[in-house]
Every structure is written in C-alpha cells, then in structure tokens.
Amino acid sequence: xxxxxxxxxxxxxxxxxxxxxxxxxRAEERxxxxxxxxxxxxxxxxxxxxxxxxxxxxxxxxxxxxxFYEKMGYARNSWVFRKGLSP
Numbered sequence: 001x002x003x004x005x006x007x008x009x010x011x012x013x014x015x016x017x018x019x020x021x022x023x024x025x026r027a028e029e030r031x032x033x034x035x036x037x038x039x040x041x042x043x044x045x046x047x048x049x050x051x052x053x054x055x056x057x058x059x060x061x062x063x064x065x066x067x068f069y070e071k072m073g074y075a076r077n078s079w080v081f082r083k084g085l086s087p
Contacts, residue, residue, distance in 0.1 A: 001026055002034040004042060008049050014082075018046035020056035039072050047085050055082045 005022040020042065025035045046054050057079050058065050066076065074081040 001029045002038045004038055006042060008051060014053055014055060016051050018042060018049065018051045018054045020054065023056065035068060036072060043083070043085060047087070051085060053082055053084045055080065057081070
C-alpha cells in the first residue's frame with residue numbers, strides 16, 4: 001500500500017541520519033493511515049540505526065504531501081523537512 005526508499009548516512013550538518021528519498025502511497029489507499037504507519041516505522045528503524053534525525057525533501061508543488069509531513073511532526077525549511085529523534 002505504501003513504499004519508501006531510504007538510506008542511512010552521515011554528514012557534518014545532520015550527523016548520522018535517515019534520508020527518505022521516496023515515499024509513496026497508492027492513490028486509492030491514501031488517507032487510510034498507511035503512509036503514517038510507514039513513517040513511524042522508518043523513525044523506529046532510524047533510532048535502531050543510531051540516527052539522530054530523519055530528513056527528506058519534497059517538491060514545491062506537493063502541498064498535500066507537505067501537510068502530511070507537518071502533521072507527522074516534521075519541521076519545514078523551504079522544501080526540506082526534518083524531524084529530530086529522541087533516543
């Protein structure tokens with residue numbers, strides 16, 4: 001129903017983090033909680049990998065996706081969304 005492409009990485013700015021390259025839910029399955037469940041799983045996975053945050057980028061035209069990320073607790077800075085993880 002939902003799929004994500006991710007990678008764990010380390011850089012000077014974010015330290016160890018999980019980057020979400022792609023996150024998609026089938027159109028007919030949206031608003032049923034699958035995307036939120038996947039994001040929560042990815043956050044749990046990131047913590048288990050020792051990541052201090054999750055980051056993603058989203059195109060400027062995707063206001064529906066932007067509302068979803070903000071609802072999930074991600075802070076927005078232009079097209080970058082970031083959420084710090086507690087241990």
